[in-house]
Amino acid sequence: MRMVDLIEKKRDGHALTKEEIRYAIEGYTNGDIPDYQMSAFAMAIFFQDMSTEERAELTMAMVESGDQMNLSDVEGIKVDKHSTGGVGDKTTIALAPLVAALGVPVAKMSGRGLGHTGGTIDKLEAIPGFSVEINTSEFTRLVNKNKLAVVGQTGNLTPADKKLYALRDVTATVNSIPLIASSIMSKKIASGADAIVLDVKTGSGAFMKELDQSKELAEAMVAIGKSLGRDTMAVISDMNQPLGRTIGNALEVKEAIEMLRGEGPEDLLELCLTLGSHMVYLAKQAASVEEAKAKLKEVIANGKALEALKTFIEAQNGDASIVDDPSKLPTAKYLIEVKAAKAGMVSSIVADKIGTAAMLLGAGRATKESEIDLAVGIVLNKKIGEKVEAGESLATLHANSEDVQNVIDMVLGAYTISSGEVIKPTLIYEEIH
Ligand code: URA
Secondary structure, X not given: OOHXXXXXXXXXXXXXXXXXHHHHHHHHHOOOOOHHHHHHHHHHHHHHOOOHHHHHHXXXXXXXXXXXXXXXXXXXXXXXXXXXXXXXXXHXXXXXXXHHOOOOOEEEEEXXXXXXXXXXHHHHOOOOOOOOOOOHHHHHXXXXXXXXXXXXXXXXXXXXXXXXHHHHHOOOOOOOHHHHHHHHHHHHHXXXXXXXXXXXXXXXXXXXXXXXXHHHHHHHHHXXXXXXXXXXXXXXXXXXXXXXXXXXXXXXXXXXXXXXXXXXXXXXXXXXXXXXXXXXXXXXXXXXXXXXXXXXXXXXXXXXXXXXXXXXXXXXXXXXXXXXXXXHOOOOOEEEEEEOOOOEEEEEEOHHHHHHHHHXXXXXXXXXXXXXXXXXXXXXXXXXXXXXXXXXXXXXXXXXXXXXXHHXXXXXXXXXXXXXXXXXXXXXXXXXX
């Protein structure tokens, strides 16, 4: 087989066989196929697309390019959740104990973030003592005992995806549905999921800005999951403004705790109930999605979800007393109000700008080497559809420096205040099965 023939075949719009896809991915991973040929191949896929069968083969070729998590000793149906990412997305921290409280095993491998705030691991490390460095047998033991454990990325998972993603990044081939869908699904399948619930974000702060694009990506991932024997569904949710009211690592942990206490923001709760009910249903812990949702509300109301969070934190050496007393989480030195210049209704908040502002405060990494400040971030006092008076606070910066005029300007620039009525945006657009 020759790579040049495969490039030509895809360039001319023909479907590739399993062997051909394997040849390309294996050869690229082990260095036999050079970057320039893989670039041409990715560009051919970009223009000619791939069938569902090809997408599934590409996914499996990437899964098998490296290690796979062996969760066979974990009892029950392991349901993983994946979000395509957004600003203020602390869903995992609230959702994992919420579904674990209903007996759904959550065996999660998470990463650190290169973005506006840290990833789930960084957020969890805002809890004093919390450790994600646990070996596989301890990880399995904890999931079987408590139904929940989170481990940092270990091993050499999907090296083909890592190499290909870096290449796509510099060859204008990131934005391709078959390549994105297989990239995301390869990581979920290599982490050992039996079933997968996807949260595909749409809007200004999302990877996919338009609803039809987000829907196409969701459909592509669901089709790959199903054709590989994983029960998969997707929810398309709004990212036209940050999720919840906090952006920043410790601040987001605090908001997740409030949600589990039944005192969190409405949008975070609605998203967790929607994603959670599908996870509980796919894990066969409820006879219907409606029943699952009712059970989730019950474990919030009776405190079992909060208990599951405490047990999880304790099991990973964290200080679980932060759940009852979140003031023990890292706090910033300065609270600085960002005030509205005029009265009206908030009609838009550009999520990306708020994310960048949080990063400038130190909540996220600008480069892989950057240190995160776990205490800093932004609390949004006003969200879309809320009234504001001139001089009233739109947002509070939690900062460790007083020299933040650039951040204040960026937050002000993210807000639009209008004089007319504003309708609150829809949170859940669609479910894809
Ligand atoms: N996220 C991924 O993991 N892969 C892509 O290709 C795009 C976004």
